[in-house]
Amino acid sequence: MKIAITSGKGGTGKTTISTMLAYSLDNPQYIDCDAEEPNGHLFLKPKIEKTIPYTELVPQINEDICTFCGKCADACAYKALVVMGEPLKKTMFFDELCHSCGACAYVCPVEGALIEVPKRVGEIRVGKAGHIDFVMGLLDVGQASATQLIATLKREYMDDSKTVILDSPPGTSCTVVETIDGVDFVILVAEPTPFGLSDLKLSVELVRDMGLNFGIIVNKHEEDNGLIEDYAQQESIPILYRLPFSKDIAKSYSNGALPFEKYKNDFKGVIKQIEERI
């Protein structure tokens, strides 16, 4: 079973919920897909066993044999290549614009003039946090997109024999789509504020578009605040759990610890509900 945890708004408690959920499972794998700002390791404190550099292919030009025909630059939809013919005879590559699609290498008519070489974009860390198998992606600072890194995490590191918890980036753009694509269930974490509600609606639009099974967990829940409750009822979306607003959790969070044991049974209950729904 694969469960992704996401939210429209940042800072609503995705990592809190994801790590608590992973802790409560018997056979879990936790994958931190928020490669821009991964935080799960701060709370799970895994022992990292392997760190694997993550690379993407970029073109390398051999100007000795390049004929400066310009086909690679014409093929590049991202304008990452510029070719200057006679008399300058130069092919310039701007790696920050490259999306590693391979079009330039495909069209190059001279063998060996343009080859693809790996460029480091980030890294993948694999380890164990108690009984939890731990995987995280970490995008290097200055790199534009973690989408392909997330795709690699899911393709090469996801263990189908485990219950997989995917901790997603916030928002509704391409990195989130990559994370939640193909999972069995999506948990949308929302906080009962006008910001939280506004961003939750965007997330709901996205998961419905993608045809995914989903439910809501309200974080920082307060009894007298029905902002999320009313919306969920109106839209017939199940609320799986309400994690109360508590200074306890805020304090322990700020010290890099979460009360995993205390909420273990609650989250076992959440898993049960999800199993019934898929």
Next chain:
Amino acid sequence: MSKELVIISGKGGTGKTTLTSSLAYVMKDKIIVDADADAANMYILTSPKLKHKELFKGNPKAVIDVNKCVNCDLCRKLCRFDAIHINPDGNYYVDEVKCDSCELCKIACPAEAITMKEVYSGEWYESETPFGLMVHAKLYPGAENSGNLVTMVKHRAHVISEEQDIPYILVDGSPGIGCPVISTISGANFVVVVSEPTPAGLHDLERVKRLCDSFKVKSGVVVNKYDLNEEKTRQIEEFAKKEGMEVLGRIPFDECVPKAIVNLQIPYEACESVKRAVDEIYARVMEKL
């Protein structure tokens, strides 16, 4: 040329919009930009009156004409974005969300069955608010290209500021360090990073600081809810000083803030503690601009 002040955070939910809306309240002669097109929130507190709306064109997506397709499978093999699939009828199709618009499939297709189709990936708006003009945007859920949309709204704000001689642009950014954030900080005169006294707050601040450095943008830090963990607050401020980042101020934890937001009030207007803190932060920021 007007000066651009950008508010970002690395980690989400640290209080970017709390600070930006409060600065919008005190700052005179500026245009507001909500660059968090993925989860725009400034409109909630600023009750904008829409003046102008435009659609935003994303990159074109590949489409396969099944009548021309010869099922050679070349496009599916070549696509590095896993965007080409075969439906139960045996026809090839492109998953628009996964398509990265590289056009390799179109270039390679021996049957010329693939064309690129224009798509809209969002909208952007110009609105009147009680605190001045606001340029904001909405990215359609699942769309890419938020970096380009951010560049677009910032550019629009600069055009208006030139025309109307408005000296400042105040930008609310998005969380993370990826393409929308890179677009948000490039060209900024000063970046304020809103952090929180938690390990995640510090961890994400370090990454955002390196991002600012690599784009040669000066930055400063504000610790929000600083009194939740004063030890962590000190660590954050020490990190900032060591890294040549300006320590701009602290905002206390005050239950008045979430209440204000629930009541759709700007925290500066509703909470005395925020007003005091933001007045100081504002004075320091203006010296830096």
